[in-house]
Amino acid sequence: MLFAIAWDASSSWSLAVSILPILLKGLWVTLQATVVGFLLAMAFGLVLAGLKSVPLKIVRWPAKLVSEFLRDTPLLVQLFFLYYVLPDYGLLLPAFMTGALALGLQYSAYMSEVYRGGLEAVGSGQREAARALNLTPVRTFTHIVLPQAVPRIIPASGNYLVSIMKDVPVLSVVTVLELFGVARIIGDRTFNYLVPLSMVGALYLILTILAAWAVRTLDQRLPKHGIALR
Amino acid sequence: MSSQTPASPDQTPARPLVRFSKVTKRYGEHTVLDDLDLDVAAGEKVTIIGPSGSGKSTVLRILMTLETLTDGLIEIDGEPLWHERRGDQLKPASEAHLRKMRGQLGMVFQQFNLFPHMSVQRNLTEAPRQVLGLSRKEAQSRATELLERVGLADHANKYPGQLSGGQQQRVGIARALMMRPRVMLFDEPTSALDPELVGEVLHVIRTLADEHDLTVLMVTHEMSFARRFSDRVCFFDKGRIHEQGTPEQIFTDPREARTREFLRAVLEPDV
Numbered sequence: 001m002l003f004a005i006a007w008d009a010s011s012s013w014s015l016a017v018s019i020l021p022i023l024l025k026g027l028w029v030t031l032q033a034t035v036v037g038f039l040l041a042m043a044f045g046l047v048l049a050g051l052k053s054v055p056l057k058i059v060r061w062p063a064k065l066v067s068e069f070l071r072d073t074p075l076l077v078q079l080f081f082l083y084y085v086l087p088d089y090g091l092l093l094p095a096f097m098t099g100a101l102a103l104g105l106q107y108s109a110y111m112s113e114v115y116r117g118g119l120e121a122v123g124s125g126q127r128e129a130a131r132a133l134n135l136t137p138v139r140t141f142t143h144i145v146l147p148q149a150v151p152r153i154i155p156a157s158g159n160y161l162v163s164i165m166k167d168v169p170v171l172s173v174v175t176v177l178e179l180f181g182v183a184r185i186i187g188d189r190t191f192n193y194l195v196p197l198s199m200v201g202a203l204y205l206i207l208t209i210l211a212a213w214a215v216r217t218l219d220q221r222l223p224k225h226g227i228a229l230r
Numbered sequence: 231m232s233s234q235t236p237a238s239p240d241q242t243p244a245r246p247l248v249r250f251s252k253v254t255k256r257y258g259e260h261t262v263l264d265d266l267d268l269d270v271a272a273g274e275k276v277t278i279i280g281p282s283g284s285g286k287s288t289v290l291r292i293l294m295t296l297e298t299l300t301d302g303l304i305e306i307d308g309e310p311l312w313h314e315r316r317g318d319q320l321k322p323a324s325e326a327h328l329r330k331m332r333g334q335l336g337m338v339f340q341q342f343n344l345f346p347h348m349s350v351q352r353n354l355t356e357a358p359r360q361v362l363g364l365s366r367k368e369a370q371s372r373a374t375e376l377l378e379r380v381g382l383a384d385h386a387n388k389y390p391g392q393l394s395g396g397q398q399q400r401v402g403i404a405r406a407l408m409m410r411p412r413v414m415l416f417d418e419p420t421s422a423l424d425p426e427l428v429g430e431v432l433h434v435i436r437t438l439a440d441e442h443d444l445t446v447l448m449v450t451h452e453m454s455f456a457r458r459f460s461d462r463v464c465f466f467d468k469g470r471i472h473e474q475g476t477p478e479q480i481f482t483d484p485r486e487a488r489t490r491e492f493l494r495a496v497l498e499p500d501v
Binding site for chain 1: 295332333335336337339341344345349352389390405406
């Protein structure tokens with residue numbers, strides 16, 4: 001018995017069929033962690049990108065330092081730090097949330113660069129024209145710069161979404177029962193690692209192919225010159 | 231050296247609409263504008279010519295408040311542009327003051343700088359609606375009228391990417407005029423165009439400038455247009471007005487050797 005599900009080890013195929021439901025439950029957790037991590041990365045990334053573009057050095061430099069630190073230290077180390085150190089300071093999060101937070105933090109550094117690249121790709125001429133027409137800075141950002149930056153931000157974001165999905169197995173070390181964690185436990189119990197791990201690989205392959213296809217389709221459908229405003 | 235004084239202040243009793251007084255612009259060690267004096271009277275059409283790097287475009291960019299000045303004073307109709315009077319003193323201008331002053335100026339850019347994600351109509355109506363508070367109907371009727379004037383009445387619903395360079399620049403001109411500016415700044419409006427499209431844009435500039443009695447400050451390399459269009463031509467070199475005068479005088483009888491040299495290089499290139 002595993003998670004109240006019996007497995008049938010008489011043949012590889014029967015084992016595969018019998019563990020599929022529990023693997024799919026793990027897959028569901030993987031997808032949840034991916035989505036929550038990605039949303040956190042988008043939010044933190046926007047904040048970081050904003051702070052990194054503040055003219056004041058006293059704000060900009062710490063933001064750059066944090067961003068550099070998040071990118072240049074291993075996800076596993078950051079995750080352990082959050083999971084084992086934060087509770088000492090009174091912040092006790094469930095394993096899943098800690099994992100999603102670690103993913104969100106690490107990828108916020110990458111996302112901040114995506115935002116920055118997308119915003120900088122909108123030429124200075126656009127901002128100058130808006131200024132010459134006396135549009136407010138807020139209106140310029142929301143109606144001139146952002147609609148032109150979003151089509152450049154989305155494809156790169158999609159690639160990081162796939163990357164986050166592939167990093168979710170790291171969460172298994174802090175007891176999150178995502179796809180890979182479940183497969184490893186099945187391997188431990190059945191002494192058959194080949195079947196569950198192959199299935200993890202196959203499921204990941206399907207997911208990444210689907211995601212890559214979705215990103216490509218989206219990219220092709222995005223307007224080249226920005227989101228049309230009527 | 232050349233005449234550093236404005237054309238002739240005594241002959242124009244009304245105060246100039248635009249006045250540059252000892253304006254200097256430096257980037258680090260590099261001086262782009264060097265103690266520049268320049269007056270433009272209301273309704274006057276002034277063309278700035280000169281070699282690249284002589285500070286021509288910087289004059290327009292500082293006036294449009296796209297770049298700050300290092301030193302000196304710019305006034306529009308007697309009111310400081312980059313400064314505010316507080317009592318007897320001149321303090322650096324607040325953003326509110328800059329916004330107010332900017333409203334009197336319109337600019338046409340070398341690269342058009344149309345908003346590519348907005349229809350031609352929206353390019354024209356966005357700022358009047360947001361900044362001037364025009365209703366949709368008012369803004370649209372003003373846009374329709376101006377698009378007709380620049381010969382693009384049928385293109386209101388197209389996007390800039392669907393237009394030729396000449397058409398795009400005509401939209402750029404209409405967009406700037408939508409704000410009803412007192413002074414129009416043209417920064418090399420035809421330099422990015424294919425040669426066969428230059429004429430239509432210059433024609434529109436000329437027609438509209440005459441009809442609306444616009445005050446124009448234009449940087450251009452189109453010498454024959456400068457000659458026909460301007461009331462005054464300023465030859466810029468090394469961040470100063472090296473020589474200025476009527477188009478007739480500058481193009482037929484330049485006094486300065488540097489001006490002659492430049493005009494010869496531009497009008498009769500040695501090939």
